[in-house]
Amino acid sequence: EDKVVQSPLSLVVHEGDTVTLNCSYEVTNFRSLLWYKQEKKAPTFLFMLTSSGIEKKSGRLSSILDKKELSSILNITATQTGDSAIYLCAVGGGGATNKLIFGTGTLLAVQP
């Protein structure tokens, strides 16, 4: 069965801290790994990773994929209260029909 596992499930940090969120997967016919941020309603897209070892960066956020370890990390440096959200990892793949499989998410709370 295809699955995506995220850790930790929740995390509380103080402003200025650096956090690392983890995503591991077991998905047949892996195509891509995506990170989303969900604050209130619709998840918003952060990164898509398809190649191992190539870091993607956007401001204080960065992410990298390790296909050998079947995992990815999302780093957030100098956290701000506005980073508080659920961070979702999704993997595209899954047998003969390509589908998008999500993990349970990591709930990040950044305290002032």
Add this chain to the structure above:
Amino acid sequence: DGGITQSPKYLFRKEGQNVTLSCEQNLNHDAMYWYRQDPGQGLRLIYYSQIVNDFQKGDIAEGYSVSREKKESFPLTVTSAQKNPTAFYLCASSINRDRNTEAFFGQGTRLTVV
């Protein structure tokens, strides 16, 4: 503007009732998805469709039904067979199954059983 529109934003259902959630996209995307999200949880796949007139069950399809008669529309019916339907429902779309692109989401429908 291109995007995905879900309606209604809030929906209340009585016990034993079927309700239908609407999802429309004007992005010309082939693939569409329905997810369910419970409080503090990630997204669980209900149904997905890669092309018109074809759809597949996701991980939690029991008690739900869908149709894909038009490319831009993928309505979800929550039937009375779904024992615990209170949740946040998200619809998404992506270009097609053969390309690695992100999925775009609607704003969601919050369904409550009363």
